[in-house]
Amino acid sequence: MTLWEFLSDRLGRIALWLVCAGVAALFLWATGTQPGVLVILSLALLLVFAAAGLSDFLRQRARLQELEDILEGLDQKYLFTECVPPPKNLYERRLFDLTRRAGRAMTGAVSDARASQREYREYVERWVHEIKAPITAARLICRELDGPAHRRLTGELVRIEEHVERALFYARAESPEQDCLLRQIDLGKVAAQAVENHRSLLIQSGIRVEMDGLDHAVYTDEKWAVFILGQLLQNAARYRGEAPVITISAAPLGKQVRLTVSDNGIGIPAHELPRVFDRGFTGSNGRSRGGSTGMGLYLCGKLSRFLDLGLEIASEEGKRTTVTLTFPTKENLTKL
């Protein structure tokens, strides 16, 4: 709060005071008070009011600054009124009381929302675990079929699993710290697991996967790394071109390790690239082919941020898409 703001807030009061002082001076002058006395009287009054005004200004400014500081230092800003020393003046106290009541209603609403979000997440996780039992049974039953029917049905079951897996990771990404287990893992193992998980999709898409230089150790959560890589493989398979090849390679970059997944697929238009990690963004490719949910890369982005992974995408339409994952060094992991 500047002095000017303070004064402009009180313009009416100051004008009233000036008019009153003028009328009083006029009255005193008409009743025969000497002009010298009038000047001294006016100056003295002006001094008293100016001093009172200045003191008000300084006190209010200090008080506001104190409140600003408290808010600034708060992690959960909506708990502000719970952390502020109650004011002494009656009017301010009443205002404070009102905001505090509003704040409490807000806190209640926030904790209700949190609780229901947590319950929903727990439900999704339980549901995912339950749905896996019939999928497992279906896979086992599938084995009794022969040839193409067996392969096709297994392929469809795998698609169901992919959707189920995304739902599970979507629920987990809301509070990722609960499931995170950061440790040293081998990139080759992660890549092999991701390929294995999406094997039937990749084989059916006629894809060749090449792996190169994956004998690096990285510090991250294995399940999530496999999930992220799996999403990239699914995209590469879905948006493949002629004679599709996926290359998974890794190279050290200083102390970090960069994992690159590149394909020779249909690519992504340049103007859509900045939005591919947005939630629900399907792009022209997704729209023209259907079956795209716009969730895969969104989840990759979200989990990567949590895992301190660098995630970049580059593409040339009609030619290739390259996704680069940069794994942090052990020392740089903030959440270990």
Next chain:
Amino acid sequence: MRKIMIIEDDPAIREELALLLENEGYTPVALTRFTDVPAQAARENPDLILLDIGLPGKDGFSLCAGLRRAVPAPVIFVTSRDAGVDEARALSLGGDDYITKPYSVPVLLARIKAVLRRCSGEPEPSDILDAGALRLSLTKGTVSAGGRAVELTRNELQILACLMAHAGQIVSRADLIDALWDNQIYIDDNTLSVNMTRLRGKLAGIGLADAIKTRRGMGYQL
């Protein structure tokens, strides 16, 4: 015959799994009551236990310790819980392996075989394959016939190994690709054709030009 105990509460999975293991030449024992599991295990004395984690009453984690005391058999956890923490916990409790549902059947069977082999101290499977006049050495990566030998690439080696393991039978291209992917060779149909041509060329070089027959529309046969 190896006896495998299935501790799984989902009846559909339990029955199908028992059927699968029976077809694979094991003797499955499926528990239907989940009280006093260690005592039941001690009575049956299985060679391997497949243990689900999400059981009614006592869960798999708490059962594991009791099972380990009751029988010497190795334990494979089979579960739909796939958080990394669960896996770490299962292995620290004395589980020998951890498989998440839904598993693919070949993966499950391979894991069972590996654990059984590891725990009974059986020697690794021989690295020499014989079929007809052919002799394949997996570690050396060579195939020989009639005193002549030729070196094979990794891809050719696995293709031939797969055909030799099913000598006399027709192996479809899809099955061949599957077998190659099992060995981390992620090739497509065209690459398979190229590798097959080269393999035939090499076999012709040691005097076995027509060893691999093409069965039109069905696959290959050694």
